[in-house]
Amino acid sequence: MTLRLALAAALATGSAGASAATLAVGGNGPYATLTEASRDAKGGDTIIVAPGIYAGARFHADGLTIRAAANAVPGSVVVNGNTVGGKGLFVIVGDDVTIAGLTFEGARAADGNGAGIRAEGRNLSVTDARFIGNEMGILANGVDGSVLTVRRSRFTETASRAQDRVGHAVYANGIARLVVTGSTFERGARGHYIKSRALDTRITGNRIDDTNGSASYLIDLPEGGAATISGNLLVKGPSPDNCCTAIAYGFEMRKGGSYINPPGPVRVSGNRFVNRAPGIVTFFANRSAPANAATLSDNELVEEQGRIVVATGHATVNGKAAATSYISNAATFAEMALKPPMSGIFALLGFGLAGIIVGRRKPVTR
Template sequence: MKGLARRRFCAALACGAAVGARAAGPGVVHEVGPGRRFATIAEAARVARDGDTVEVQAGEYRADVAIWAQRQLLLRAVGGRVRLLADGASAEGKGIWVVRGGDIRVEGFDFEGARAAARNGAGIRFEKGRLAVVDCRFRDNENGILTASDRAAELVVERSLFQGNGSGDGQSHNLYVGRIAALTVTDSAFHDARGGHLLKSRAARSEIHRNQLTDSDAGQSSYELELPNGGLANVTHNRLRQGPATTNSAMVSYGAEGYPWPENRLVLHDNLLIDDRPAGGIYLRVAPGERQVELQGNRLEGASRTRARELAYRGV
């Protein structure tokens, strides 16, 4: 090896950079895909360190499951969408990805077909830290995303799709959020959960804005939105539609399992709620207890609109 080339090679080793990776700010970029350093995402997950970026080339990755425990990490698809097909595999028996890091951002991935022995296999099982999911799709999993109940955890979902998730037992959902600190969902779409809810959150604070939570005529979801443990919930500028084949008469439910959080207030502003259940349903059901409810600017359409107001908003 000659002079300049040798010096550059040694410098890379001295600063800890892996051969085949490139610097990206404070961390390193690890490339995954055909002809790249890593053939599988799982390999990159084992090598990546705090502050790194993992770039995955567009295409299908089958049974390529991974665990992410870094304190800070960016995971992004490059050159198009990346489809992660479970094909019977799962990380720790939980899902396609298990995330329990500090601050992890995921962009441009499709998670499909997650199954588990407990019938709660998730596209992503989120256990601790802060997770941001941007422009991702979750289809045909037992849960799209399933969180643990770490009270310091935060989940952010932006511009993503959840469709056809659920095991059919009513205990798994398109998005199932446990008792975490905060959930924020914006500009996303939730459709046709299999027997479960379109979106279920037990978080202390739930921010739900500008989303589509709608069933098709063939959809068999239960609630469109359930907040079973109350908390601070701001629900604004969403479109919710209950299809004719729904398995539950109510569209939105608040506090059905009690109010464990110190503050419990539901703000339901400027939403469109469409009830297409032939027998009519309940737009909003609120359980009794120490809570506040603020309703403003909501439009009610469908079968329930012609029924008594106490059936449209029950318990308020």
């Protein structure tokens, strides 16, 4: 016997369908588990989850909203335990699903790809969610025309337990668009914080901080495509799995075939990049093939360690073509100032200028 709320689901005379229902899980609600609610859920329903700890579930209905109860404090509605079908704590099969206010914790799978949320349908929106200690945060299948939107969410300690796998906090396969805004990423290991094969990727107003992690790239767009990366705080940590790149663009395009997205505008602007890694780190590395030029403007680069190359490949920086060897580092300038040929008073002037610059170590805006 169904537990759907009868009033909300009642058929109007002559109506072709039912009104949306609200299904309450936990607390004093009629459903004890998310799986029970998912079995009864129909298109357009809302599933409200009371504070507590729950096992995962698979959701088939379209247009669902799955959200924490209004009285739930952040982090009090937790989904953990075994992944569903070895895929994720939530497996979203339906289209146009919204998830809000839930915490996904400790997802594991035999293949090392256990996700907090596995998106198999079209169009998923995730808001005010937390992802803690999963092998993947959100893993979206390649679905033509789909849009994945992530707002005001937090991803921490993402790491695959399989030696031959890497864990990404957000991984979008071949979809139309990925939008990530107002979110925080930290303490990742080996994988990338955001990896997108979407035709259009928009990453704005986030904090991606690897200070206490050992991730690879902060952002990886391996198949190119259109991209907007703006207004983010990006920090390359002191112990990265990949030493030398913060934002990677087009690194797999030389494979050909399905690894090439159509070209689109690539804009990287108004970000603050802090380098805490030793050695030389490229802020934006462009290996697109065929070449798709990027435009960089008004990015602030702060060198707490090492050296920063602003851009490599096809790019303009504040309206000027980027040289592969362009380095925005005071110590590098000092080193160049002391190289021969230089003698007499010019060498002394160079030494003095170098000392002043290195001593100040000011942020550099590019």
